[in-house]
Amino acid sequence: MIFKGLEVSITGMKAQKVRIDLTSSNLANVNSTRAENGEPYRRRVPVFQAVLDQQTNLIKVKVAKVVKDPTPFKMRYDPKHPDADQNGYVRLPNVDPIKEMVDMMSAIRSYEANITAFNTHKDMLLKSLEILRV
Numbered sequence: 001m002i003f004k005g006l007e008v009s010i011t012g013m014k015a016q017k018v019r020i021d022l023t024s025s026n027l028a029n030v031n032s033t034r035a036e037n038g039e040p041y042r043r044r045v046p047v048f049q050a051v052l053d054q055q056t057n058l059i060k061v062k063v064a065k066v067v068k069d070p071t072p073f074k075m076r077y078d079p080k081h082p083d084a085d086q087n088g089y090v091r092l093p094n095v096d097p098i099k100e101m102v103d104m105m106s107a108i109r110s111y112e113a114n115i116t117a118f119n120t121h122k123d124m125l126l127k128s129l130e131i132l133r134v
Helices: 004-028 097-133
Strands: 044-053 058-068 074-077 089-092
Touching: 004 044, 004 058, 004 097
Parallel strands: none
Antiparallel strands: 044 058, 074 089
16 A cells, blocks of 8 residues: 555556667667568557556556557668569668657656656655654
């Protein structure tokens, strides 16, 4: 009961970790022209969901699912590329490195905010124990 605040922060950190991992994967595959079924890599994004924990009556966050971004692939003219079509165009992943870096920075800041909330709650618990001990 007393550790509810810590649990909320932990679920937030777990969700942001998934977001960071997906962003890293997106960046690693920015040039992958053959990933699945002969298609280029498709950007992946997490879908977050607020969940009411019936036992503690707290709203926590979780990653409900990971979806593929439906935006179209980028096209680049490169007739010498092994994956070029009959017109000389290569389909590239729908990953924008700048957008991914901004998303990564946002995820890291959200993760850090959860760490700060966790540490603040922990410090309050320790002070409470100190007061009770006296």
